[in-house]
Amino acid sequence: xxxxxxxxxxxxxxxxxxxxxxxxxxxxxxxxxxxxxxxxxxxxxxxxxxxxxxxxxxxxxxxxxxxxxxxxxxxxxxxxxxxxxxxxxxxxxxxxxxxxxxxxxxxxxxxxxxxxxxxxxxxxxxxxxxxxxxxxxxxxxxxxxxxxxxxxxxxxxxxxxxxxxxxxxxxxxxxxxxxxxxxxxxxxxxxxxxxxxxxxxxxxxxxxxxxxxxxxxxxxxxxxxxxxxxxxxxxxxxxxxxxxxxxxxxxxxxxxxxxxxxxxxxxxxxxxxxxxxxxxxxxxxxxxxxxxxxxxxxxxxxxxxxxxxxxxxxxxxxxxxxxxxxxxxxxxxxxxxxxxxxxxxxxxxxxxxxxxxxxxxxxxxxxxxxxxxxxxxxxxxxxxxxxxxxxxxxxxxxxxxxxxxxxxxxxxxxxxxxxxxxxxxxxxxxxxxxxxxxxxxxxxxxxxxxxxxxxxxxxxxxxxxxxxxxxxx
Amino acid sequence: xxxxxxxxxxxxxxxxxxxxxxxxxxxxxxxxxxxxxxxxxxxxxxxxxxxxxxxxxxxxxxxxxxxxxxxxxxxxxxxxxxxxxxxxxxxxxxxxxxxxxxxxxxxxxxxxxxxxxxxxxxxxxxxxxxxxxxxxxxxxxxxxxxxxxxxxxxxxxxxx
Numbered sequence: 001x002x003x004x005x006x007x008x009x010x011x012x013x014x015x016x017x018x019x020x021x022x023x024x025x026x027x028x029x030x031x032x033x034x035x036x037x038x039x040x041x042x043x044x045x046x047x048x049x050x051x052x053x054x055x056x057x058x059x060x061x062x063x064x065x066x067x068x069x070x071x072x073x074x075x076x077x078x079x080x081x082x083x084x085x086x087x088x089x090x091x092x093x094x095x096x097x098x099x100x101x102x103x104x105x106x107x108x109x110x111x112x113x114x115x116x117x118x119x120x121x122x123x124x125x126x127x128x129x130x131x132x133x134x135x136x137x138x139x140x141x142x143x144x145x146x147x148x149x150x151x152x153x154x155x156x157x158x159x160x161x162x163x164x165x166x167x168x169x170x171x172x173x174x175x176x177x178x179x180x181x182x183x184x185x186x187x188x189x190x191x192x193x194x195x196x197x198x199x200x201x202x203x204x205x206x207x208x209x210x211x212x213x214x215x216x217x218x219x220x221x222x223x224x225x226x227x228x229x230x231x232x233x234x235x236x237x238x239x240x241x242x243x244x245x246x247x248x249x250x251x252x253x254x255x256x257x258x259x260x261x262x263x264x265x266x267x268x269x270x271x272x273x274x275x276x277x278x279x280x281x282x283x284x285x286x287x288x289x290x291x292x293x294x295x296x297x298x299x300x301x302x303x304x305x306x307x308x309x310x311x312x313x314x315x316x317x318x319x320x321x322x323x324x325x326x327x328x329x330x331x332x333x334x335x336x337x338x339x340x341x342x343x344x345x346x347x348x349x350x351x352x353x354x355x356x357x358x359x360x361x362x363x364x365x366x367x368x369x370x371x372x373x374x375x376x377x378x379x380x381x382x383x384x385x386x387x388x389x390x391x392x393x394x395x396x397x398x399x400x401x402x403x404x405x406x407x408x409x410x411x412x413x414x415x416x417x418x419x420x421x422x423x424x425x426x427x428x429x430x431x432x433x434x435x436x437x438x439x440x441x442x443x444x445x446x447x448x449x450x451x452x453x454x455x456x457x458x459x460x461x462x463x464x465x466x467x468x469x470x471x472x473x
Numbered sequence: 474x475x476x477x478x479x480x481x482x483x484x485x486x487x488x489x490x491x492x493x494x495x496x497x498x499x500x501x502x503x504x505x506x507x508x509x510x511x512x513x514x515x516x517x518x519x520x521x522x523x524x525x526x527x528x529x530x531x532x533x534x535x536x537x538x539x540x541x542x543x544x545x546x547x548x549x550x551x552x553x554x555x556x557x558x559x560x561x562x563x564x565x566x567x568x569x570x571x572x573x574x575x576x577x578x579x580x581x582x583x584x585x586x587x588x589x590x591x592x593x594x595x596x597x598x599x600x601x602x603x604x605x606x607x608x609x610x611x612x613x614x615x616x617x618x619x620x621x622x623x624x625x626x627x628x629x630x631x632x633x
Contacts, residue, residue, distance in 0.1 A: 013533075031597070032558070034551065036502050036512035046512045046551035050625060068630045069621070083500075090601055092514075148533045148606045150513070179525055335565050379599035 013147025019139050019178060020057040022093055023086060024330035027052055028262070028302075031085035037073035045069050052082060053112050055136065060097060063112050069136070074099035080137060093195050097137035109134045111259070120255035183210035189342050193351045194449070196231065196432045202343055203233035212320050214297055217308075218244060218251060219316040219349045219429045221345070223421055224386050225319055227255055230429050230436075235296070240382060241435040251317050254305040258314065260333045262304045297321055304328040306336055308344035312382065313424070315344045328447040351428050362460040365444055369393045372470040378442045388434040391420045396445075396465055397458050409453045431455065479514060483617050489561065489633070494584065495554055496591025499527050502549035503541035511537045517584040520552060525568050526550065529581055529610040539611060542547050542567045548615045551623065553590035560623035561633060565615040573610035578617040581607065608616040 026033075033049040047070045051063035060082065064071060074080060078099035078148050083092055102107045114132040153257045185205045192198035199217050206212045216232035216239065227244045247256040305319040322328065368377045375385035376392055384392060391412060398404050409427055413420055420427060435447040446460035479537040499515040505508055513534035521527055528550050531625050546567035553560040573581075585607055620633040 024628060034500050034512055036500075036510035038504040038508045038510040040508075042508055042545060043547055043564065044504045044510050044512075045564075046500045046502035046510075046549055046562065047623065048551070048553055048558070048625070065625070078509055081512055087597060088601070090604060148531060150604045150606060151532070181562050270603045419510060 008386055013145060013149070015144045016120075017093060017142040017144040017148075018057070019054065019060070019095070019142050020463050022054070022084070022142070023088075024054075025088065026086055027330075028087075028092060031087050031090075032274045033085070035070055036081040037070050038079065039073045045073055049082070051112060051115065052084060053108070053134070054141060055108060058139050059100075059136060060095065061103075061108055061112065061134045061136050062104070063116060063131055065116065065131060066114050071102075074135070076215060079201040082137075083329075092148070094143045094145060096141040096143075097139045097140055100136045100138050102133040102135050102192060103279055104133050104288060108136070113265065114253060114257045114259050115261060118250045119258075120265065124332065130144045155301065164180050165323050178210065182277060182335075182338065183206075184209065184340060189346045192346060192350065194241055195347065195428045196436075198233035198343070198346045198350060199432075200233075202339070202346075203231055206320075207233055208337070212322075215318070215320045217316055217318055218255075218342070219257065220425060221387070223419060227251060230316075230433050238436070238440075239296075239435055240440070241388075250303050250305050251319050254307050254319075255314055255317050258309060258312075260304070260306045260337060262330070262333060265303060268443055271385035297323060297466075299323055304332060304336065306333070306340040310348045311342050315347050318343060327462050347429070350427060351424070362429065362459075362461045363444070365413045365442055366464040367396060367466070368394075369465070369467045371467060381441060383441050384434060384437045387435070388430045390436055390437075391430065394418065394465075395447075396463060399457055399459075400463055400465060405449065405456050405458070407455055407457070409455075478565070483562070483620060484524060485520050485526060485617055485620075489563075489620065492561070493520065493552060494585040494587070496556060496594075497579065498550045498588065499553075499555055500527065500551045501530055502551065503538050504547055505537070505541050506544055509562055512551075513538055513593075514605070515550065516610055517581050517588075518552070519580065521614065524616075525614050526563060526565065527612050527614040529573055529577060529612055531607050532609045532611055533606050535577040538598075538613065539570060542570060542615075544612060545617075548613060550615075555588065555621070556594050558589050558625055560629075562621045562623050562627070563617045564619045564621070565617040566578060568614045568616055569612075570614075571612050573608075573612045577610065577612060578608060579608070589626075 034046055035049055036046045038043060038044050049062055052066065053061040053063070054441060055061050055254050062070075062082070080097050080099065082095040082097060084095065085092055109131065112134045116131045185202065186388075188201050188205055192201060203215045203217065214234040216229055216235075218227040219230050219394055220227055227246070227247055229239045229242045232238045232240065244252045244255075246252055250261055250263060299322040301323055303319065303321045305317055308315040308318055318336070319335075322330065336437045344387060366379050367383075368391070369375070370377070373385060374387075374389045376383045378387045383389075394412075394417070395407060395413065398407075409431075412418060413425060431447060438447065443457060445463075448456045448458055448460045451457050497517075500512045501515045502510060502512045504510050513530055516529045516531055518526060528548075547564075548567055549562055549564045551560065551562045574591060589599050589602045593599055595613040622628050622631045623632055
């Protein structure tokens with residue numbers, strides 16, 4: 001017999017609980033919650049919920065996209081039974097509540113809507129799968145039920161589990177490792193003098209000290225209205241240069257809404273998007289400059305993404321993912337929010353600060369610049385585009401034309417053909433992006449920092465440069 | 474006992490009967506004399522030769538279900554496939570309540586194995602899902618009067 005048998009109708013394993021003290025993972029939708037209602041004429045209804053939101057110690061809100069029967073029922077009869085499942089051990093929490101009101105705007109609605117929008121965008125359902133209302137309920141009673149559970153086996157571990165542990169939070173502050181780790185992280189941020197040093201260092205530190213094994217930083221490009229990956233940790237392919245449009249997917253939604261977003265049970269959302277793209281290409285839509293794919297775990301089960309902001313200005317997004325569906329808890333949002341604020345300030349500080357003509361009969365690297373979309377290919381393979389693409393083309397043409405190998409940030413900023421914005425131009429991050437893409441795709445051409453605001457171009461190859469109007473030639 | 478949402482009994486299509494044998498999570502809904510709703514996890518369900526539907530509720534959950542169903546006969550079974558959230562709800566009126574037998578238990582064996590396999594596919598290990606107490610059960614037999622689509626999406630709530 002699968003499962004476990006007990007004798008008789010057990011009444012033990014039922015205890016009063018407090019809404020405020022329920023684990024936050026219950027509200028992540030890893031195991032879908034259910035809501036039971038009853039119509040005025042006495043017909044019960046049980047519906048699956050996509051989101052239960054803990055508003056405060058006495059209220060919950062249920063997301064309403066489609067479940068019309070539940071809505072009709074609570075208007076007739078406000079009593080509901082919400083059942084939440086703990087994904088870690090299958091404890092059930094039964095919440096008896098009464099319907100109060102539906103909210104279609106305001107902070108609560110916005111908070112719930114952004115999560116729905118992110119999931120919708122992730123799964124190609126944008127515009128179809130959206131929040132109609134946040135239905136607010138007052139909680140009368142919460143009961144924890146374990147009577148249906150056999151004794152547990154030893155627990156499996158997951159990434160970041162040491163941080164999820166309630167034991168860790170219960171320890172006195174001086175014994176909390178995460179506080180000391182935060183101090184080390186903060187010190188590293190303060191000491192960084194280069195942007196890539198700062199970003200790579202932060203992601204490494206978060207992995208070593210906190211167990212966040214898969215992470216990335218994307219920076220905001222105001223001119224292109226897109227985010228681009230500039231650093232990542234824990235992926236086979238670092239994905240540097242991959243782009244996300246504002247509002248697209250989880251990361252794009254976080255950037256658009258300037259809100260932290262934590263989603264469990266992602267399943268194959270990224271795979272879905274890639275499949276959709278493959279479908280478009282199969283129908284003959286030419287992909288002239290294939291974007292670099294976002295770094296990502298194909299089997300990610302949860303994501304946490306935080307906006308990087310300086311004041312109200314968006315700098316980028318800090319994103320994490322995990323193969324565990326319940327590794328990110330609500331307190332991580334606050335904790336990593338502190339980290340994100342420091343990272344954003346560090347990026348801003350370093351962005352404000354200033355920072356090869358020796359062919360030796362070596363292999364020839366053939367660069368082609370497509371003017372219609374500022375896209376550079378090397379040896380027939382996509383390398384980079386947009387502002388970094390224009391910068392690269394400027395450097396290579398100057399190098400071959402005049403033999404110059406030394407350049408300054410200042411001259412790039414003053415070159416109107418590059419299209420850098422007059423303020424907050426992200427030049428440092430664009431140069432990092434360019435340098436990393438060259439390391440990946442063309443290590444014979446290197447950008448090397450010489451001094452503050454100065455860098456050189458070093459070659460271990462001959463250059464072949466060709467400029468075309470578009471792909472047709 | 475009061476009337477159901479749809480007045481006539483339905484023949485459960487074979488596709489629905491087959492779907493009920495997949496890796497599903499099921500909840501049986503009832504309500505008390507004050508119309509306070511109740512919903513508990515069901516271990517499984519099957520269509521019987523006479524066309525009625527029988528759901529099996531672990532006895533640890535069954536106290537309120539038994540009392541409610543005996544009082545007013547209103548029953549709603551919500552079923553959702555673990556791996557893709559394909560969902561439906563079948564509503565009807567109670568025909569009989571009884572303790573499940575060894576024959577029922579053998580039937581549930583296969584069903585629960587598929588449920589655990591489905592949980593494993595979405596990242597919930599068998600060490601967790603196998604902890605669910607699924608025996609003994611109360612068999613809740615009811616005649617289905619209405620069926621509804623419940624897969625998340627625009628058509629959720631529409632009659633099947």
